[in-house]
Amino acid sequence: xxxxxxxxxxxxxxxxxxxxxxxxxxxxxxxxxxxxxxxxxxxxxxxxxxxxxxxxxxxxxxxxxxxxxxxxxxxxxxxxxxxxxxxxxxxxxxxxxxxxxxxxxxxxxxxxxxxxxxxxxxxxxxxxxxxxxxxxxxxxxxxxxxxxxxxxxxxxxxxxxxxxxxxxxxxxxxxxxxxxxxxxxxxxxxxxxxxxxxxxxxxxxxxxxxxxxxxxxxxxxxxxxxxxxxxxxxxxxxxxxxxxxxxxxxxxxxxxxxxxxxxxxxxx
Amino acid sequence: xxxxxxxxxxxxxxxxxxxxxxxxxxxxxxxxxxxxxxxxxxxxxxxxxxxxxxxxxxxxxxxxxxxxxxxxxxxxxxxxxxxxxxxxxxxxxxxxxxxxxxxxxxxxxxxxxxxxxxxxxxxxxxxxxxxxxxxxxxxxxxxxxxxxxxxxxxxxxxxxxxxxxxxxxxxxxxxxxxxxxxxxxxxxxxxxxxxxxxxxxxxxxxxxxxxxxxxxxxxxxxxxxxxxxxxxxxxxxxxxxxxxxxxxxxxxxxxxxxxxxxxxxxxxxxxxxxxxxxxxxxxxxxxxxxxxxxxxxxxxxxxxxxxxxxxx
Numbered sequence: 335x336x337x338x339x340x341x342x343x344x345x346x347x348x349x350x351x352x353x354x355x356x357x358x359x360x361x362x363x364x365x366x367x368x369x370x371x372x373x374x375x376x377x378x379x380x381x382x383x384x385x386x387x388x389x390x391x392x393x394x395x396x397x398x399x400x401x402x403x404x405x406x407x408x409x410x411x412x413x414x415x416x417x418x419x420x421x422x423x424x425x426x427x428x429x430x431x432x433x434x435x436x437x438x439x440x441x442x443x444x445x446x447x448x449x450x451x452x453x454x455x456x457x458x459x460x461x462x463x464x465x466x467x468x469x470x471x472x473x474x475x476x477x478x479x480x481x482x483x484x485x486x487x488x489x490x491x492x493x494x495x496x497x498x499x500x501x502x503x504x505x506x507x508x509x510x511x512x513x514x515x516x517x518x519x520x521x522x523x524x525x526x527x528x529x530x531x532x533x534x535x536x537x538x539x540x541x542x543x544x545x546x547x548x549x550x551x552x553x554x555x556x557x558x559x560x561x562x563x564x565x566x567x568x569x570x571x572x573x574x575x576x577x578x579x580x581x582x583x584x585x586x587x588x589x590x591x592x593x594x595x596x597x598x599x600x601x602x
Numbered sequence: 603x604x605x606x607x608x609x610x611x612x613x614x615x616x617x618x619x620x621x622x623x624x625x626x627x628x629x630x631x632x633x634x635x636x637x638x639x640x641x642x643x644x645x646x647x648x649x650x651x652x653x654x655x656x657x658x659x660x661x662x663x664x665x666x667x668x669x670x671x672x673x674x675x676x677x678x679x680x681x682x683x684x685x686x687x688x689x690x691x692x693x694x695x696x697x698x699x700x701x702x703x704x705x706x707x708x709x710x711x712x713x714x715x716x717x718x719x720x721x722x723x724x725x726x727x728x729x730x731x732x733x734x735x736x737x738x739x740x741x742x743x744x745x746x747x748x749x750x751x752x753x754x755x756x757x758x759x760x761x762x763x764x765x766x767x768x769x770x771x772x773x774x775x776x777x778x779x780x781x782x783x784x785x786x787x788x789x790x791x792x793x794x795x796x797x798x799x800x801x802x803x804x805x806x807x808x809x810x811x812x813x814x815x816x817x818x819x820x821x822x823x824x825x826x827x828x829x830x831x832x833x834x835x836x837x838x839x840x841x842x843x844x845x846x847x848x849x850x851x852x853x854x855x856x857x858x859x860x861x862x863x864x865x866x867x868x869x870x871x872x873x874x875x876x877x878x879x880x881x882x883x884x885x886x887x888x889x890x891x892x893x894x895x896x897x898x899x900x901x902x903x904x905x906x907x908x909x910x911x912x913x914x
Contacts, residue, residue, distance in 0.1 A: 340711045351699035418691035419756055422661045422766075423712040424684040600664040602617065 337425050338433040345437025349403045350444075361395050361449065369456050381460060382564050388453040389484050389560045392446060396492040397519065399445055400438070404499030405511045407434045408596070413508065417601055428593040435500055435589060439493050446489045453481075483574050484563040490581040491557035495519055497588040498552065504596040522554030552584055605675040607764050607795035608637040608660070612669035615655050629655045631819040632669065637797060639763075642790040644806030645799040647816030653799035654692055655819075657768045660797075661689055673764060685713060688762035692769045692799075694753030698742035702733055702752050705741065706759055713760040720759075727755040732781060746773040754785065765789055767798035771805055783809060815906060822906050833897045837869040839878070844887030852881055864890060 369387055373380030408431070411417040421427070461475065498518055502511035528551075531544035556577045559569050613633045618624035630652040637643045647653050658664045660671050662679030671678040674686055696705050703724045710720025728737045731751040736744070744752065750773045757765060770786065771779045786809050789796050800806055806813050807827060814824040823830060842864050849858040849865060857868040865887065869878060875892055882889065897905075 336714065337712060340708070344708050347704075348697055348699055414695045415691060415693070416696050418658075418661070418663055419689065419694060419696070419709075419753070421663055422684060422687070422689035422691075423709060424681045425712055426681065598665075600617075601658070602664065 337429045338436060341425070341430060341433025342436035342440060345407055345434045346440045349407070349438060349441045352403060352406075357395070357399075361391065361452075365391055365449070365452055365456065370459070373460065381457065384456060384460065385453075385478070385481065385564045386560060388456070389481070389488065389563070392449040392453065392485065393488045393491070393558075393560075395449065396442060396446055396488060397495060400442060400492045400496040401499050401512055401515050401519075403441065404438055404496040405503045405508050405515065407438055407503070408500060409503040409506075409508045409511060412601060421601070427597045431500070431504070431589065431593050431596055435497065438496050438500075442492050442496065443489065446485060446492070450485045478563070478566075480566075480569070481563055483569045484559050487557045487559055487574065487577060490578050491554055494552060494554070494557075494581045494585055494588075497585040497592075501588045501592045501595075504592045505599070518552065519554065522552045523558075524555075525551055525553040526555055553580070557581065604639060606636040606672075607639040607641070607674060608635070608643075608797055609672040610635045610656070610660075610669070611671075613656065613659060613666055613671055614668040615652075615659060615664065616667040628819055630659070633816075633819075633821045634669075635814055635821060635824065637795060639795055640790075640793050641811050642786065642796040642809055643798070644810035644813040645797060645816065646801065646803060646806055646813055647799075648801055650818075651816040652819040653816055654768055656816075657689070657691075657766055657797075657799060660766060685760065686762055687764045687766065688757035688760065689765075690753045690757040690767045690770055693746075693772065694749055694756075696741050696749070696752065696756075699740060701738050701740055702728055702744075702755070703737040705752065706756060709756050709759050715760075723759060723761075724755075727758055728752075730758075731755045731785070747775055747778050750774055750778070750782075754782065762794065764795040764797070767796065769800060770798055771800060771802050779805070817906060830902065833902075834871065834894045835897055836871050836873070836895045837875050838891075838893050838895055839867045839869060839875065839882070839889060840891040841865050841867065841882055841887035842890055844882065844885045848885040848887075852885065868895070 365388060369384045372387065373384050411420065420430070457478075495515065499511060499515045502514045506514070525548060528544040528548040532541045535541065559573075562569055610633050613630055614628070615630040616626040616628050619627045633652070633656065645653055645656065655664070659666050660673060660678050673680075673683045676683040700708070703721070706724035706727060707717060707720040710723055711717070715723060725734070725737070728734050731754050733748060733751050733755065736748065741749070741752065750770070754767070754770065757767065767786070770782050774782060783805060786796055786798060790809070790811075798809075810827065812824065812826050813830070815822050840861075844865055846858060846860055846865065849867060854867050857870075859866055867878075867882075869875065879889060879892075896902075
């Protein structure tokens, strides 16, 4: 466990110095400025738009961090040959994979937290400057605590995407891993359509194939509760827990597969 | 007999080459070799001879097709054995965003050193490889030669009993080569087992107890440099007394020279000492030393490499 922690701390340090921090600060500044301006243009709808765009931006910036750093953590080690000296140390290959993953999830957690703080600051400012009569027209308060569920599920989804990126990078090149991860991310959002394939086609083979893919491919749509949160619809704790459980199980399966492949790999 | 520090037994590695119809390519072929504890072994051969493949098998960066590799009596890849070894990969590369000190502290931590101990160890090692002044600089700014020195430092972070160095002299300037030679000599003097690969034969000649020579994936010769079948090219005789003119009278014109008040005469293979020494004595010269002049390791190596089938 001590070895995994040390590798995780190192991975965190590497990624924080990898210009991600600068991207993040830039994002936070742009978010505050841009969202406030957009809010000014749309009377009455401003708070909803800010919440919606703020959550979407957190997800997209997080996605880029998860994919690019997630892929880089292992494949860069292999490509630049730093893995040679690392693996000659008294560590096991699965410890390397788990440590790297933990380090990146930590990076993501910090990033999502900073972006969440930036979003709440903008919303808090809106709430502070508006009149009481105007605020009465809002479905939910500006700095709505209920937004945490959307932010948390964004984080869980990003942790899942990171595991996908890590999995691909244990056996393919960085650029192919990036394409495959983005591809799977897009497919994951339309996964539910595969389940209802029989209403579109007659072929039973196609239906079974679609059903099999539905169970194998990650289903990312349930992690997206932005619309519900923005419109003030409740997201139950049970739903958040179940979705998190699904994400954790999927991550565990991916890490197991990554360890299996990585442990047998020759580093030529 | 005590357990050898390193033991290779029939070690073989095939790679698949070709995308559509992969064919096996034998990078290493039935290599068996033992290295005693405390020995400095030069693992020599041209590029593609299988040196790096052997080292990667010993580090379990790759898995063997057949045969076994043991370090300190444990199978290669064993975590307990790795605690007691150091490894410098060929053309090492590390993390751009770390300083040399941070790298060594990180690696020290993987050997369960505390942060304070790892920092102390890093400082000592970076001074030892001549990077004390650059220890806080990010590795992205390091030259190839500096990275090579960091590579050596990280191989020693755990005070290893067995040190594996893959081409430790490559990328170094003459000063760096001299320093590295001196360091390997010290590691040997400290009683560590050193296994280093090189194609620079003069380095091996100066440093090794024994050499193993590889060609085309096969081990073609092992032994002490003095015992290997070097061709004798001639002899060198050192005499006191006698004069340079007297030597010239015997026909040694170019071959005789004066060094520190003594005469040094180079004999060719056609001038056997048993014939020449009585003539020297008649000139009043007393023999101080007689040493055979062998072909260089380089010439030997080239001879063996060009005819691997004849070497056995």
